[in-house]
Amino acid sequence: MVNETANVPKTVETGSGSGGTTTIDWTTYRFPSQLIYREAAKICTLEKRGSVYILTLTGNHDHRLNPTLVDSISSALHRIRSETTASHSPGAALITTGEGKYFSNGGDISWVDSNKDRLIFMISKVRSLLTDLMSLPMPTIAALNGHAVGQGYILALCHDYVLMRKDRGFLYMSGLDIGEVLPTPFFKATLEAKVSSRAVLRDIVLRAEKMTAEKAVEKGIIDAAYDSAEATVEAAVELGGQLARRKWNGQVYAENRKIC
Amino acid sequence: MCTLEKRGSVYILTLTGNDEHRLNPSRIDSISAALHRVRSESTATPSTCTALITTGEGMFFSNGGDIPWAQSNKQKFLFLMSKIRALFTDFMSLPMPTIAAVNGHATCAGVILALCHDYVFMRKDRGYLYINYNDIGIVPTSPYIRATIRAKISSPAVWRDLIMSAQKIPATMAVEKGIIDAAYDTVEETVAAAIELGEQLVMRKWKGHVYAENRKLLFPEVLQALSVVETDESVKNSLVPIKDLTSRL
Numbered sequence: 001m002v003n004e005t006a007n008v009p010k011t012v013e014t015g016s017g018s019g020g021t022t023t024i025d026w027t028t029y030r031f032p033s034q035l036i037y038r039e040a041a042k043i044c045t046l047e048k049r050g051s052v053y054i055l056t057l058t059g060n061h062d063h064r065l066n067p068t069l070v071d072s073i074s075s076a077l078h079r080i081r082s083e084t085t086a087s088h089s090p091g092a093a094l095i096t097t098g099e100g101k102y103f104s105n106g107g108d109i110s111w112v113d114s115n116k117d118r119l120i121f122m123i124s125k126v127r128s129l130l131t132d133l134m135s136l137p138m139p140t141i142a143a144l145n146g147h148a149v150g151q152g153y154i155l156a157l158c159h160d161y162v163l164m165r166k167d168r169g170f171l172y173m174s175g176l177d178i179g180e181v182l183p184t185p186f187f188k189a190t191l192e193a194k195v196s197s198r199a200v201l202r203d204i205v206l207r208a209e210k211m212t213a214e215k216a217v218e219k220g221i222i223d224a225a226y227d228s229a230e231a232t233v234e235a236a237v238e239l240g241g242q243l244a245r246r247k248w249n250g251q252v253y254a255e256n257r258k259i260c
Numbered sequence: 261m262c263t264l265e266k267r268g269s270v271y272i273l274t275l276t277g278n279d280e281h282r283l284n285p286s287r288i289d290s291i292s293a294a295l296h297r298v299r300s301e302s303t304a305t306p307s308t309c310t311a312l313i314t315t316g317e318g319m320f321f322s323n324g325g326d327i328p329w330a331q332s333n334k335q336k337f338l339f340l341m342s343k344i345r346a347l348f349t350d351f352m353s354l355p356m357p358t359i360a361a362v363n364g365h366a367t368c369a370g371v372i373l374a375l376c377h378d379y380v381f382m383r384k385d386r387g388y389l390y391i392n393y394n395d396i397g398i399v400p401t402s403p404y405i406r407a408t409i410r411a412k413i414s415s416p417a418v419w420r421d422l423i424m425s426a427q428k429i430p431a432t433m434a435v436e437k438g439i440i441d442a443a444y445d446t447v448e449e450t451v452a453a454a455i456e457l458g459e460q461l462v463m464r465k466w467k468g469h470v471y472a473e474n475r476k477l478l479f480p481e482v483l484q485a486l487s488v489v490e491t492d493e494s495v496k497n498s499l500v501p502i503k504d505l506t507s508r509l
Contacts, residue, residue, distance in 0.1 A: 160424055196415040248394045255399040259406045260423045
């Protein structure tokens with residue numbers, strides 16, 4: 001936990017004597033966390049640290065993307081969107097992370113229960129969540145606390161920056177092993193958009209390779225790997241703070257992401 | 261605004277003047293005239309092979325399109341955009357190898373100008389590549405910006421670093437990220453290396469029109485995107501009132 005007495009923003013004196021100016025150096029200050037939203041089903045929380053939002057998939061289970069979880073993530077995103085457009089002050093960032101061993105284990109197969117309509121419904125919900133995320137008017141960072149499998153992997157890749165812990169957890173496109181065809185074009189489109197090498201793409205999809213964080217950094221899939229889940233989230237908060245401090249216009253950022 | 265010289269079998273196009281070399285209609289016209297000259301001389305004597313090196317004087321390679329010239333006047337802006345597109349199409353269809361010897365800062369359209377060359381060398385000691393649309397608050401709706409970046413740079417993480425993070429990328433970082441080909445200690449070394457590469461390529465005795473056609477085959481999306489005409493609707497997000505712009509530049 002943060003030692004409150006030591007965590008004070010540094011003031012920097014510039015200039016000489018009485019004519020100098022005092023500015024506050026926010027770069028090393030650790031903002032206290034402010035819980036702003038706990039979803040009714042208690043499966044995700046949204047907190048704000050300074051100008052950085054942290055969306056946490058709570059609970060020590062595998063955070064499968066069933067309609068309930070997808071809905072609660074969507075309403076958290078909606079909350080963020082309305083807060084940032086209402087506030088008119090530019091400069092925010094979103095970090096998505098989770099509790100426990102899993103970031104997300106993908107689609108909820110037991111909820112689908114071999115019912116084709118349910119499968120179509122679930123995938124369409126995930127698609128609209130990903131569209132929401134890809135059009136969010138601020139930089140997005142995924143701080144992977146554990147395994148990201150299947151649709152969870154795609155969810156991670158839909159963020160602008162992906163950081164992951166190296167001590168446990170892997171990225172895994174499980175389709176081949178469970179006998180599922182990659183659902184709909186968005187799987188392929190996201191993978192192709194975020195992974196540059198054809199050989200790596202083949203390893204992910206056709207070899208169903210379980211990649212640890214360090215391997216993923218080597219292959220250029222994610223941005224960085226950290227020693228523990230806490231370190232990953234810390235680094236994400238720091239990166240989020242840096243990006244938020246550039247005070248980009250959210251709408252412009254979102255439009256430029258569509259171009260990118 | 262620019263000079264054209266020939267050293268051996270290599271043409272050197274230099275953006276003169278110690279200013280920002282912004283792409284406004286006059287500068288674009290003089291570059292186009294130089295390119296026209298290069299093209300006609302090389303087609304007049306089809307047995308000779310040549311190469312083109314583009315460089316600049318001073319601290320800037322090019323600080324991008326001359327948006328202040330357009331003064332938020334939509335007609336002027338559209339005119340400027342179409343002239344810039346024509347210039348890049350000229351470079352992309354030039355019937356000889358092209359090498360950019362980046363002598364300093366390149367911003368937005370300046371980066372695209374460098375990327376339109378087959379090889380990009382840059383000096384290490386000063387200058388950076390900077391795509392600053394996010395920082396200024398403009399959405400560049402011309403599709404060729406995206407098409408060129410995607411065609412010439414392979415890694416999506418680097419696209420993100422360039423466009424979304426608006427990173428100022430100096431030469432050594434640019435080589436690491438795979439944006440440019442090589443970085444040299446000083447501007448003289450950069451130009452010398454470009455000339456040397458040009459001479460090597462000339463010795464391969466390639467036919468100019470074959471080279472141009474092969475380049476078009478390799479980058480069809482770039483040429484296709486360069487032919488898309490901007491409309492009033494599409495540029496409304498790119499027009500920033502001039503008073504806002506000068507404070508942010």
